Amino acid sequence: MVSLTEFNQNMIQNILHVYVSWTRYVLFLVMAFYTYLNFRYFSVDESRQKRICARQIWLMLFLHLISYSVLYLNTLDPAVAVFYCLQVVFFLCFILVYRAFYPRASRLLVNNMCMLLCVGFIMLTRLSYERAVRQFIIAALSAVVAWIIPAVVRRAGFLSKIPWAYAAVGIFLLAAVCVVGNTSFGAQLSISIGGFSIQPSEFVKILYVLFAAGMLSRSVKLKNVAVTTAAAAVHVLILVLSRDLGSALLFFLTYLFMLYAATSDLRWMGAGLLGGSLAAAAAYQFFSHVQSRVLAWRDPWSDIDNKGYQITQSLFAIGTGSWFGLGLYEGMPRRIPVVEKDFIFAAISEEMGALFALCVLLICLGCFLQFVLLAGRLENMFCKLTAFGLGTMYIVQVFLTVGGVIKFIPSTGVTLPLVSYGGSSLLSTFILFGVIQGLYSMI
Amino acid sequence: MRKLWEKLKKEDHFSQPSGGRRHPNESMLRLTYVVVAVFVGMILYEGWFLAVRREDTINNSYNARLDSFAERVVRGRIVSGDGTVLAETVVGEDGSEIRRYPFGPLFSHVVGYSSMGRTGLEDLAHFYLLSSHVNLIEHTLRELMGEKNMGDTVVTTLDPVLQQTAYDALGDRRGAVVVLEPDTGRVLVMVSKPGFDPNTVAGEWDSLVSADNTSGQLLNRAAQGLYPPGSTFKTVMLLEYIREHPEDYGDFRFDCDGCYEDGEYAIRCYHGNAHGTQTLEEAFANSCNGAFAYLGKQLDAGKLAATAKELLFNSDIPISLPYSRSAYMMGEDADLWERLQTSIGQGRTQISPLHNALLAAAIANGGTLMKPYFIDHIENAGGDRIRGFLPSAYGSLMTAEEAAVLTGMMEKVVAGGTASAVKSDLYTAAAKTGSAEFEAGRETHAWMIGFAPAENPRLAVSVIVEEGGSGGSAAAPIARKIFDAYFSR
Numbered sequence: 001m002v003s004l005t006e007f008n009q010n011m012i013q014n015i016l017h018v019y020v021s022w023t024r025y026v027l028f029l030v031m032a033f034y035t036y037l038n039f040r041y042f043s044v045d046e047s048r049q050k051r052i053c054a055r056q057i058w059l060m061l062f063l064h065l066i067s068y069s070v071l072y073l074n075t076l077d078p079a080v081a082v083f084y085c086l087q088v089v090f091f092l093c094f095i096l097v098y099r100a101f102y103p104r105a106s107r108l109l110v111n112n113m114c115m116l117l118c119v120g121f122i123m124l125t126r127l128s129y130e131r132a133v134r135q136f137i138i139a140a141l142s143a144v145v146a147w148i149i150p151a152v153v154r155r156a157g158f159l160s161k162i163p164w165a166y167a168a169v170g171i172f173l174l175a176a177v178c179v180v181g182n183t184s185f186g187a188q189l190s191i192s193i194g195g196f197s198i199q200p201s202e203f204v205k206i207l208y209v210l211f212a213a214g215m216l217s218r219s220v221k222l223k224n225v226a227v228t229t230a231a232a233a234v235h236v237l238i239l240v241l242s243r244d245l246g247s248a249l250l251f252f253l254t255y256l257f258m259l260y261a262a263t264s265d266l267r268w269m270g271a272g273l274l275g276g277s278l279a280a281a282a283a284y285q286f287f288s289h290v291q292s293r294v295l296a297w298r299d300p301w302s303d304i305d306n307k308g309y310q311i312t313q314s315l316f317a318i319g320t321g322s323w324f325g326l327g328l329y330e331g332m333p334r335r336i337p338v339v340e341k342d343f344i345f346a347a348i349s350e351e352m353g354a355l356f357a358l359c360v361l362l363i364c365l366g367c368f369l370q371f372v373l374l375a376g377r378l379e380n381m382f383c384k385l386t387a388f389g390l391g392t393m394y395i396v397q398v399f400l401t402v403g404g405v406i407k408f409i410p411s412t413g414v415t416l417p418l419v420s421y422g423g424s425s426l427l428s429t430f431i432l433f434g435v436i437q438g439l440y441s442m443i
Numbered sequence: 444m445r446k447l448w449e450k451l452k453k454e455d456h457f458s459q460p461s462g463g464r465r466h467p468n469e470s471m472l473r474l475t476y477v478v479v480a481v482f483v484g485m486i487l488y489e490g491w492f493l494a495v496r497r498e499d500t501i502n503n504s505y506n507a508r509l510d511s512f513a514e515r516v517v518r519g520r521i522v523s524g525d526g527t528v529l530a531e532t533v534v535g536e537d538g539s540e541i542r543r544y545p546f547g548p549l550f551s552h553v554v555g556y557s558s559m560g561r562t563g564l565e566d567l568a569h570f571y572l573l574s575s576h577v578n579l580i581e582h583t584l585r586e587l588m589g590e591k592n593m594g595d596t597v598v599t600t601l602d603p604v605l606q607q608t609a610y611d612a613l614g615d616r617r618g619a620v621v622v623l624e625p626d627t628g629r630v631l632v633m634v635s636k637p638g639f640d641p642n643t644v645a646g647e648w649d650s651l652v653s654a655d656n657t658s659g660q661l662l663n664r665a666a667q668g669l670y671p672p673g674s675t676f677k678t679v680m681l682l683e684y685i686r687e688h689p690e691d692y693g694d695f696r697f698d699c700d701g702c703y704e705d706g707e708y709a710i711r712c713y714h715g716n717a718h719g720t721q722t723l724e725e726a727f728a729n730s731c732n733g734a735f736a737y738l739g740k741q742l743d744a745g746k747l748a749a750t751a752k753e754l755l756f757n758s759d760i761p762i763s764l765p766y767s768r769s770a771y772m773m774g775e776d777a778d779l780w781e782r783l784q785t786s787i788g789q790g791r792t793q794i795s796p797l798h799n800a801l802l803a804a805a806i807a808n809g810g811t812l813m814k815p816y817f818i819d820h821i822e823n824a825g826g827d828r829i830r831g832f833l834p835s836a837y838g839s840l841m842t843a844e845e846a847a848v849l850t851g852m853m854e855k856v857v858a859g860g861t862a863s864a865v866k867s868d869l870y871t872a873a874a875k876t877g878s879a880e881f882e883a884g885r886e887t888h889a890w891m892i893g894f895a896p897a898e899n900p901r902l903a904v905s906v907i908v909e910e911g912g913s914g915g916s917a918a919a920p921i922a923r924k925i926f927d928a929y930f931s932r
């Protein structure tokens with residue numbers, strides 16, 4: 001009798017294994033179709049755009065269902081099933097409430113937000129159920145904020161009038177982190193308030209874009225640009241002093257893009273790039289952690305035990321997963337340090353496949369193109385620069401994190417928005433998308 | 444995607460100049476192009492990584508993921524080109540797996556083992572051996588039944604007959620033999636002695652790695668052993684002399700009385716033989732130490748170092764097995780003694796038998812070094828070819844003219860010099876012997892490098908016999924047996 005039960009259990013294990021290995025292809029196909037629709041959207045008329053968005057929602061829900069069936073069968077934990085149902089309710093509420101309150105908002109962006117969150121939830125549940133639940137709760141709270149923000153943006157003409165207030169608050173927050181922040185991985189990133197660890201730089205990002213947009217929309221005369229640049233440089237400098245190089249680079253590039261958009265002057269761009277290169281060279285000279293990051297990028301194999309460990313484990317994960325992935329629970333993503341934050345892209349690639357992960361990347365790029373398209377249509381210069389600046393902030397962050405994970409560029413320690421684990425990052429991305437959705441009503 | 448751009452461009456403001464300045468939308472569009480270009484670059488990079496770099500990257504002992512493959516796949520076989528099994532996994536009725544090596548110690552270093560960590564081809568081909576390409580239906584059915592699938596078969600370039608010949612010829616002596624095809628880089632033989640039996644390596648592990656063990660059975664002397672090159676280094680000196688005297692190297696003359704004296708130093712020929720008046724060709728054929736010490740003094744030390752570097756001393760050599768880098772240490776400010784010693788392959792210069800084989804192969808192949816390789820192709824368990832590996836050139840170590848001159852000189856070493864042991868009617872060999880001193884009062888290491896047939900080389904060999912005496916009497920006969928076995932086929 002015992003052996004018979006054992007046999008049945010083994011059989012179930014075997015069937016599950018085969019099921020997982022086949023779902024990889026299904027998941028990729030669904031994801032690829034979703035991504036295709038994301039770009040197809042731009043070339044059809046409005047009524048068909050709505051159909052496309054509706055189809056995307058079904059695809060997302062299907063992908064969500066398949067993935068959670070695998071997660072459930074692997075854990076056989078009823079909590080996972082409940083968690084799944086809560087997520088479905090959340091996605092539907094988020095989509096429907098947005099549609100009801102903001103009919104002019106971009107449905108494509110709402111879908112993409114849900115899809116990226118969905119991929120994040122799947123991967124986080126696989127990596128750590130507790131963290132996935134935390135992430136879900138923060139996402140639900142953030143969604144409330146994201147519902148309110150478009151209304152605020154729509155009604156507030158004063159937003160463009162107080163750039164110095166943004167800069168003051170932003171610099172104060174960054175300086176506070178620099179002085180009293182907690183150190184993690186050699187960088188001061190967060191402040192603890194009442195047991196919660198908050199990363200102010202995530203929120204300063206948005207203030208910073210609003211500041212630059214407010215200043216540059218006023219005038220692009222030399223004096224104004226010089227003053228704005230100086231204030232932006234203070235932000236970057238404080239981030240460098242906090243050793244938060246990823247954010248420093250992010251802030252720097254965003255400002256450079258906004259400056260060029262506002263002035264259309266290549267000389268500013270050239271001066272900015274020159275200054276940036278000099279600063280990077282100086283940072284390389286003076287900060288040992290910059291050197292070790294660059295060395296770990298150039299030749300991680302020579303120090304595979306230590307500095308090259310994270311990136312080589314990431315490459316093992318991506319390479320072993322190959323195009324279609326090993327299947328959920330079939331890989332070893334936990335071997336990559338901070339996998340649920342900076343290196344979540346490697347975990348996705350390992351278990352769901354590089355093709356799936358590249359689809360995620362294309363969805364992010366699609367979001368950016370939406371932002372730019374919106375910016376192009378906005379008349380008001382402040383709004384235009386805000387939309388473009390936030391878009392840049394978003395896509396540069398995607399570039400830095402994915403580029404670091406696949407060893408295209410040195411790893412800078414930033415997260416993949418909406419997918420990576422992290423409350424501050426999640427909330428600030430919700431705010432970012434909320435502002436963009438608010439701007440849609442200004443067209 | 445293109446339509447998206449058209450749409451962006453169509454937006455009203457793009458063509459409107461505002462105050463002589465370009466409209467922000469146009470600048471934004473440009474920046475967007477930059478972003479898209481960077482992302483396309485990133486995606487292409489990722490594709491390149493997965494298509495080209497993937498296998499080499501993940502076949503790493505730090506990648507624990509591969510080990511988990513063993514739970515679902517029976518480690519594949521390693522076979523030679525003619526199908527002889529060199530390593531296979533035998534599955535018992537209770538599902539237990541034993542890795543079996545039918546030839547025992549014959550391939551101990553090159554095929555390696557996978558029980559106490561992994562070495563040799565077991566390590567090199569780990570990823571292939573644990574990948575299964577049986578057809579999808581069978582694959583799925585077996586997984587449903589909970590049975591393991593059979594891993595792929597790695598077909599090597601190794602030649603079991605030649606390997607056995609070299610192994611037997613070395614006998615009980617310590618040493619190493621490397622044989623490869625100069626025009627492809629396919630490695631046919633890699634023997635290192637003393638060896639061990641990979642079937643029982645786990646059981647004997649403690650004694651193999653014990654501090655009292657001075658035999659070094661686990662060391663692959665062919666690739667990891669470093670020896671003074673002795674007179675085989677005269678090929679390098681000869682090449683450098685030809686480079687510095689392209690027109691008149693034929694005019695070189697030296698009078699050998701068995702002992703070349705320079706100031707307080709003396710360089711002796713082997714056993715103090717007096718060679719008499721020597722041309723360059725004769726000095727090389729007879730391996731006259733005096734002539735080469737005298738010749739070395741005239742060379743530009745900087746250029747000699749550069750030539751050594753070109754010939755892969757102090758450099759990485761293109762091979763995927765663990766190896767030791769050969770060393771050439773003489774600087775431009777070296778004293779007279781070091782210059783004299785270096786000229787005859789003594790001093791601080793060190794080389795691995797594999798590297799010496801590559802030098803012979805490059806000369807045989809008109810100066811172009813082909814990357815040595817061990818895996819010919821991969822088959823699935825049913826024998827269907829999955830992927831093949833093609834020869835690839837590493838680069839040119841010397842010009843074709845230089846290689847031709849060296850070949851001519853090396854033929855003379857066989858025809859009337861120290862390597863007469865490989866003189867045969869079946870083929871014309873080209874060779875250089877060496878007898879390398881490594882410790883006062885002990886017998887010299889016996890070297891021979893060479894290739895055959897000289898006019899159209901198909902085999903390049905490198906033989907070292909530790910404390911074997913003279914290269915001509917101890918190493919050359921081993922090469923002879925290999926050549927004979929190969930060319931009598």
Ligand SMILES: [Zn+2]
Nearest residue numbers: 699712718731
């Ligand atoms: Zn002599």
